[in-house]
Amino acid sequence: MLIPIPCVVMRGGTSKGPFFLLDDLPHDEATRNRVLLAAMGSPDRRQIDGLGGGDSLTSKVVMVSKSARPGIDVEYLFAQVSIDSETVDTSPNCGNMLAGVAPFAIEHGLVAAGMPTTRVRVFNRNTGKVVEAVVQTPGGKVNYEGDVHIDGVPGSGAPILLNFLDAAGAKTGRLLPTGRVQDVIDGVPVSCVDFSSPIVFIAAASLGKSGYESKAQLDGDSALLARLEAIRLEAAQRMGMGDVRGKVLPKLVLLARPAQGGQISSRYFVPWNCHAAHAVTGALCVAAACSIPGTIAAELVQPDAAQPGLIGIEHPSGRLDTRVQIDGRDDDGLPLIRSAGVVRTAKPIVSGVVYVPGSAWEATV
Template identity: 80%
Template sequence: MLIPIPCVVMRGGTSKGPFFLQSDLPQDEARRNQVLLAVMGSPDRRQIDGLGGGDSLSSKVVMVSASSRPGIDVEYLFAQVSVDSATVDTSPNCGNMLAGVAPFALEHGLVAIDKPQTSVRIYNQNTGKVVEAVVQTPGGKVNYEGEAHIDGVPGSGAPILLNFMDAAGAKTGKLMPTGQAIDLIDGVEVSCVDFSSPIVFIAASALGKTGYESKAELDADKALIARIEDLRRQAALRMGLGDVAGKVLPKVVLLAPPVQGGQISSRYFVPWNCHAAHAVTGALCVAAACHIPGTLAQRLVQLDAAAPQHVTIEHPSGQLHTQITQEGMDAEGWPQITKAGVIRTARPLVAGVTYIQSSAWD
């Protein structure tokens, strides 16, 4: 027998995948992960027997539920499902898929709709952080059509504003988990920052790159990928994340000065290949790092003196615009970044049920 599970496949930002109500999935973590692997068709390079697209950007799952937390509307859990191994990782967040959470919640009646826009406060179970999503809802219905364009996605859509609240120390509990703006690992300077997501920043020039290479060029350099992975694992130990072999956090970003009219150039790794565009959570961490004295990002960024809170990040598919709100310093003397915002778009692609074999559920 086949087991039907209600779901909506949505594009969120530059990623896509199935969205579920948490109540429609097993509550036991091991069983749930087994079900998600079956849903996506993993492990299989093509994911031919599931909904996965054979790529890390299209092998993602979002689970949503109503929340009983004070001041919170809904909760969501993100899962990165490995394409070619039987692994489900719920340690990271995904800011792109997050763009679909509020529309999904509104369409399923988890949150009352306002006019002409609805603000949804979302608790991220992966990081324990809160995100405010502002969705266009004229006439009391979710609007997906509009003029907002994000590089890496064809066409345009209605803007969804994502404000990440108090996102410092998302996984490590500290904005600067090593306590230093610069760490030296095997002769390479790195900056370890944890804002919305923990990231190891490296100047592209330190690894013999310009920082303007395409995804294909970077992915083809196997020696570079191996070097990045070695630095990532060593940095993770210093960040208090332990042995991260086989885990997707922390991520790595290669930085360079801007060349396309933005403030900084970034190549974001996911982590074993380069992102085709840029992760939202990674972009927010880049923007935050640009405002932290002494970091590699702060060295390379070219902020606009008239609007230093705006950081436009150049990536392989174009640009991503962010905005930082800073209020003084934290207890350890680092900038206190209280809010970081970004515009995304999202839309449902198909709704119905996905079928898995009963053995996966059992």
């Protein structure tokens, strides 16, 4: 028998995937993972038997629940579902998909809508951090239409402001996981920074690249990808993350000076191929790294004197603007980054049920 599970397929930022109420899924993690794999149609490169789109940016799942934590409205668990293996990874966060969490929560009665906007405090179970989302709700209804355009998405939509609060050390517990602003791995200078997501930053020129290459150019360079993976594996060990073979964290970013009017150019890897645009959590980490003296990012960034805190990040599909709020320095001279914000859009695409084989639920039925 096929089992129907309610869900809403939504676009969040430059990503897309099904949103579930956590209570509609198995409580046992192993069983839940089997259900999510079946729902997405994995493992299969085309994901022809499920909701996945055969791309890492469209093989993502969001699970939302009401929160009992003081001062928190809802909780959000993100899962990156592998396309061609039986892997469901809940170690990373996804800031793009996060854009859909507050609208989904309001529309499902988990949060009461205000007017003209609604502030939703979201606890991210992947990182243990809090994000404040501000959604347009004129007349007490979620509005998705507007004039905000984000590069990598056609058309425009209503703005959804995401403020990431105290996101330093999201996975490793430290803003600089190795304790240094720069390390050298395989003869290449790198900066390992953990803000919202742990990232290994490399100057593109250190690897013979301009930093302005297209996704196709970078994805077609097998020698580069192999070297990046070797650097990533060693960096993870130094960051205290252990053996990360087969895991998506930490991510990698190639940086260069800006060429299109922004503050820095970035090529974000997910991690085995280049992102078509840029991850939100990755962008926030880029912005944080630009604020730390001595990092690879700080050496390449060109700040806008007229707009302190603005870091416009150029990526293969355009530009993503972030804003960082710094409240002084700590005893080590590192910036105290209280919040980092970004504006995204989201849109529900279809609402209904996804059917999974009963065998996927066999441990709970």
